[in-house]
Amino acid sequence: MxxxxxxxxxxxYAAAVTLLLISIFPYLYMVLQSLAPWDQVNKxxxxxxxxxxxxxxxxxxxxxxxxxxxxxxxxxxxxxxVSSTTLMVLSAAIIGYALAKLPFRGRPLVYNFILFQxxxxxxxxxxxxxxLVKAFGWFNTYWAMIVPKAMSVWAIFMYTSFFKSVPQEIIxxxxxxxxxxxxxxxxxxxxLSRSITIIVALFLFMARWEELLWDLVVVQxxxxxxxxxxLATIQSSYNPYPGPLYAAATILTLPILIAFxxxxxxxxxxxxxxxxx
Amino acid sequence: MEVRGWILTSPYLLYSLVFFAIPLAWSLWxxxxxxxxxxTRVDFVGLDNFARAFRSARVHAAFISAYRIMGFxxxxxxxxxxxxxxxxxxxxxxxxxxxVGFFMPYLASGVAVALVVRGILAYNSPAAPIFKALFGTIPxxxxxxxxxxxxxxxxxxxxxxxxxxxxxxxxxxxxxxxxYEAAELDGARFPTxxxxxxxxxxxxxxxxxLIMAVGLCFAIFTEPFMxxxxxxxxxxxxxxxxxxxxxxxxxxxxYGAAISFINAAITFASVLIVRRLMQRWGRALGYE
Numbered sequence: 046m047x048x049x050x051x052x053x054x055x056x057x058y059a060a061a062v063t064l065l066l067i068s069i070f071p072y073l074y075m076v077l078q079s080l081a082p083w084d085q086v087n088k089x090x091x092x093x094x095x096x097x098x099x100x101x102x103x104x105x106x107x108x109x110x111x112x113x114x115x116x117x118x119x120x121x122x123x124x125x126x127v128s129s130t131t132l133m134v135l136s137a138a139i140i141g142y143a144l145a146k147l148p149f150r151g152r153p154l155v156y157n158f159i160l161f162q163x164x165x166x167x168x169x170x171x172x173x174x175x176x177l178v179k180a181f182g183w184f185n186t187y188w189a190m191i192v193p194k195a196m197s198v199w200a201i202f203m204y205t206s207f208f209k210s211v212p213q214e215i216i217x218x219x220x221x222x223x224x225x226x227x228x229x230x231x232x233x234x235x236x237l238s239r240s241i242t243i244i245v246a247l248f249l250f251m252a253r254w255e256e257l258l259w260d261l262v263v264v265q266x267x268x269x270x271x272x273x274x275x276l277a278t279i280q281s282s283y284n285p286y287p288g289p290l291y292a293a294a295t296i297l298t299l300p301i302l303i304a305f306x307x308x309x310x311x312x313x314x315x316x317x318x319x320x321x322x
Numbered sequence: 323m324e325v326r327g328w329i330l331t332s333p334y335l336l337y338s339l340v341f342f343a344i345p346l347a348w349s350l351w352x353x354x355x356x357x358x359x360x361x362t363r364v365d366f367v368g369l370d371n372f373a374r375a376f377r378s379a380r381v382h383a384a385f386i387s388a389y390r391i392m393g394f395x396x397x398x399x400x401x402x403x404x405x406x407x408x409x410x411x412x413x414x415x416x417x418x419x420x421x422v423g424f425f426m427p428y429l430a431s432g433v434a435v436a437l438v439v440r441g442i443l444a445y446n447s448p449a450a451p452i453f454k455a456l457f458g459t460i461p462x463x464x465x466x467x468x469x470x471x472x473x474x475x476x477x478x479x480x481x482x483x484x485x486x487x488x489x490x491x492x493x494x495x496x497x498x499x500x501x502y503e504a505a506e507l508d509g510a511r512f513p514t515x516x517x518x519x520x521x522x523x524x525x526x527x528x529x530x531x532l533i534m535a536v537g538l539c540f541a542i543f544t545e546p547f548m549x550x551x552x553x554x555x556x557x558x559x560x561x562x563x564x565x566x567x568x569x570x571x572x573x574x575x576x577y578g579a580a581i582s583f584i585n586a587a588i589t590f591a592s593v594l595i596v597r598r599l600m601q602r603w604g605r606a607l608g609y610e
Contacts, residue, residue, distance in 0.1 A: 054414065061409055061416075065423045068480065071438045072426070078441065087441050090448045140334045149327025155334070162342060166586035168541065168562070172569050172579045173345035173352060176359075196337045226326055255431040257544050258562065262570050277433045277548060287441065294434035301429045309422045 075298065079291035086288040099288035103296075114267050115293060118275040122254060122297075125190045125271055130250040132195040134242065141204025142230050146216055156205070162198045175262055189263035190271070194253060200245050207241045208234060240311045247308060251301050272297050352579040359573040371580035381581060383556035384564045385588065387471070391560070392539040394475035399535055402483035407490035408520070421491060424484040432481070432544030439477060440549060464550050467557030474545045474558050478538070486531045493527030494520070522607045529600050536596045540589040561585040 066073075074090070079099050081092035086099075103115045143149075144156050174193055183189040211234065219229050235242060260274045267275070276293050283290050305312070353371055357364045375381045410420045442449045443463045450460050464470050501519050510518070521528075543562035546552055552559035552567075565585065569578030 057409065057412060058416075061413060061420055064406065064409070065420065068424060068427055068484070071430070071435055071442075071480075074442065075434065075438045078438075087444060087447055136333050136337075140331050143327050143330035147327040147330065149324045151331075152327060155331050158338070159334075162338070166582075166589060168565065168582045169349050169579075169586050170342065170345045171565070172575055172582065173348035174341060175569075176348065176575065177340070177345055193341050196334065196341075201334065226330065251429060255433075257433060257547070258566065262566075273431055273433050276437070277544075280437065280548075290437055291441075294431075294437050297431050298429075298434045301431075302426065305426075305429055306422070309418075312418075312422055312425075 072298065072302070075291055075294050079288065079295045081288065083288050086291065099292035100296075102286070103289045103292050114270070114275060114279075115272070117268055118270050118272040119296065121187075121269060122272040125187060125260075126250055126253040128187075129191050129194045129253045130246055132191070133197040133200050133249050133253075134246050136196050137200035137204045137245070138235055138238075138242070139230055140201045141208050142226075142234055144201070144205045145208035146211070146213070147226075159198050159201055159205075163202060171258070178263055183263070185264055185266050185269050187269075190260055194256075194259070197249055200249060203241060203245050204238070207238055211237055243308050243311045247304055250304070254297075254301060349579050349582075352576050353583055355576040356574075357576045359569075359575050367576070371577045372584070374577065375581050375584055380556065380559065380564055380567075381584070383552075383559040384561045384585075387557065387559055388539045388542075388561060388588075390471050390557075391475050391478075391542065392536065394472055395479050395539060396532075396535055398475060398479035399483050399486060400531070402479055403486035403531065404490055404524075406483060406487040407494055410487070410491055411494040417491075421488060424487055426484065427481050428485045430481065432477075433548060435477060435481070436545060436548030439473070443473070465554055467554055470550050470554060470558050474542070474549065477545050478542065482535070482538070486535070489531055490524060490527045493524045497523045525604055525607055525609055529604070532596055532600060533593055537589055537593050540585060540592070 077090070077092060078086050080095040080097070081089070081099075082094060082096050083098060085092045103113065144152060144159075178184065178189045178193060181188070183192070215233060215237075216229055219233055224232065254271075255273055256271075257273055257277060260271050261277070264270055264274065270278070272293065276290070276297060280290065354366055354368060355364050356367045356370070406424050410417050410424070413420065441447055444450070445460055453460050461469055463473055497520065501523070502515060505515055505519060540561055542560045543566065546558040546560050546563055547566070550558045552563050561581070562585075565578050565582050568574045568581060572578075
């Protein structure tokens, strides 16, 4: 009986590992192809030797006919995603604190409006927001990619629910000690909510980093494109260079994977909050 | 408190005014005009945009493709995510490791995945001999309407199955062990336990997952944009592709805005139907 049970367990682990390998296979394929010698790209699953040629070609070299936009695109992605995420997290923490811990008369109204916006079909706003951004003269600028995505109702909602569970006594005693609202938010509330801050920031950063439609329509200059948009729009002209495309895809994907894996300690706790359990 | 509350929420109020209220009002005006983004002349055309959208073969294609994708995507993603959740939940150790592992596909940019998929499915890819051995021929994946929808649906299912698996996993972990122990005393085997205890107890998770998954089918852009351009024919022409095409290629802002309203209404109606069906199932199970 015991023997049968342990054989059964071994089968389950074998199945889990196999399934896991299948589900991360696209990542493995992408990384291996990005490191393959150019005569082997898209021709074999596992290259006979590994080389960084595709990466080096992407950022330097004289093989290209035109100046290569990849480094700039990567920087664009970093600038846009970091500023956007920072603004979304900070504003959500401040507003979430007000909605959870400051009783003011309009609070239920504001809170209900946030819920309404969360379930409102965003597609309706796509076109007029684009027109608005154009009217501001922000077409082809970072502003267009940062400002409309400087606030997230989802993040506000997450912080509000989490801050509600923080005992009121902590805040009251800080107030007695003369702490300002500012101090309470940044000295007490945010340090108390490390897991939720990490998971919210990761999700927001990922969504921002991988945004396609919005960044595609508000920017036309190649030099202003984010890495994701550049990779999406340049593929046909890079047909002779599949290796560098895989390298760019790897550079696009790995930061997100590494960030999630680095914080995976917070993952199981944080994801519960995200899933509302 | 009163003043502080308003001050601290004022960034949100300002943001909502500029990026919610104004665009909303603007779109309500746009749908009744024929504005083309360039001309200074704007005509009020009443309900023409809607009438034209309802007659358009492109819009019909988007309408149908959403349900076709749903037909493939829902069973795929339910089987995958539920299977993964049941498997992870039955492991004595390493659950956290496998949860994170299976969540990884959710982190991929659709653009990068599309690149990989195109490489793997190419006619001369290293996978081609495997397909040839399996099917006797190398399928023209994006040249056949059903295959193209299948691949797009599979990609989306791959991306979301780890995410939905976490929802199912949380549901599984909240089922009281005593239920299984009592069933085992009565001699219940795995299928009985699965269909009589596990699946009914997972009802709240099913509810969440199905509503998310159904809504998703009306908002697909990256995969067909990267892989098929909506083809072959218009088999994978989605709502978002049509909106993108009308507004940002054809510059027909008013018409595009009208299509986005229709898209929102159809999404809402479809999610509502699924909710009703789920609630009926829930009542049958004794949930209220």
